[in-house]
Amino acid sequence: MIPHPPLATRYAGTAEKPAFVNQLFNAGAKHYDGVVDWGFLGTGAGYRKWALHRNGLRPGHALLDVACGTGLVAAAAVKILGSAENITCLDPSEGMMAEARKKLPARFVVGRAEALPFADDSFDFLTMGYALRHVTSLEQAFREYRRVLKPGGKVLILEMTKPAGRIGEFFFRLYFGKIYPWLTQLFTRSPEARDMMVYFWETIDACVPPASVIAAMQAAGLVDVKRKGLMGLFSEYTATKP
Numbered sequence: 582m583i584p585h586p587p588l589a590t591r592y593a594g595t596a597e598k599p600a601f602v603n604q605l606f607n608a609g610a611k612h613y614d615g616v617v618d619w620g621f622l623g624t625g626a627g628y629r630k631w632a633l634h635r636n637g638l639r640p641g642h643a644l645l646d647v648a649c650g651t652g653l654v655a656a657a658a659v660k661i662l663g664s665a666e667n668i669t670c671l672d673p674s675e676g677m678m679a680e681a682r683k684k685l686p687a688r689f690v691v692g693r694a695e696a697l698p699f700a701d702d703s704f705d706f707l708t709m710g711y712a713l714r715h716v717t718s719l720e721q722a723f724r725e726y727r728r729v730l731k732p733g734g735k736v737l738i739l740e741m742t743k744p745a746g747r748i749g750e751f752f753f754r755l756y757f758g759k760i761y762p763w764l765t766q767l768f769t770r771s772p773e774a775r776d777m778m779v780y781f782w783e784t785i786d787a788c789v790p791p792a793s794v795i796a797a798m799q800a801a802g803l804v805d806v807k808r809k810g811l812m813g814l815f816s817e818y819t820a821t822k823p
């Protein structure tokens with residue numbers, strides 16, 4: 582299952598999607614932290630740490646942060662783990678990872694969720710923050726998550742989900758579809774940063790519903806699959822490797 586249909590205005594088909602997404606994040610990387618900081622009113626670091634702690638990340642865990650980007654999830658994890666020595670960060674974008682490297686001395690690996698370059702049973706905890714929309718196959722990514730986790734290991738996926746109600750969707754569409762990209766252009770003067778935020782909205786708008794994500798996690802052999810919704814906007818998907 583694909584997380585959303587190919588976006589014809591952006592790339593021809595699923596085969597072309599990874600190159601498009603990579604170029605998009607490489608081009609916007611140096612603006613990413615600033616834009617998500619004010620765009621979410623400075624709540625991002627606190628929320629990521631809270632979500633990690635609430636969902637069971639504990640000192641001593643070996644953590645794999647898939648789609649680490651500029652390292653915002655991994656930096657929050659350091660506050661729980663006490664150091665970055667047990668953190669592995671993976672991302673296909675060299676530009677995003679260059680920003681993450683400035684923040685923390687974790688192990689950095691270039692790669693994609695669908696083909697993780699790690700041995701079976703390697704990690705206690707696996708995170709993916711705001712990147713599920715960018716994979717080319719949900720089941721393939723989730724099969725890889727199951728493979729690299731130790732038995733009993735946990736997956737935590739943070740995502741944005743379009744509100745179900747019409748009023749919520751109206752305001753969500755207005756802010757993320759129009760106001761946020763416009764403010765991004767105004768503050769950064771970067772068309773690349775603006776485009777990154779336009780694409781952010783386009784993929785949320787087109788994304789499959791939570792029930793499909795849950796079904797794909799179950800199809801990949803993960804158990805105890807759950808979704809917790811917060812404020813009608815945020816989704817936390819959790820699952821365990823049997």
Ligand SMILES: C[S@@+](CC[C@H](N)C(=O)[O-])C[C@H]1O[C@@H](n2cnc3c(N)ncnc32)[C@H](O)[C@@H]1O
Nearest residue numbers: 606648649650653674677693694710712715716
């Ligand atoms: C919106 S950023 C999220 C960064 C970070 N996790 C956070 O919480 O802010 C999305 C990241 O997903 C990465 N990405 C895109 N396709 C991917 C894939 N197939 N596998 C893993 N990461 C991918 C991008 O390079 C980008 O760094």
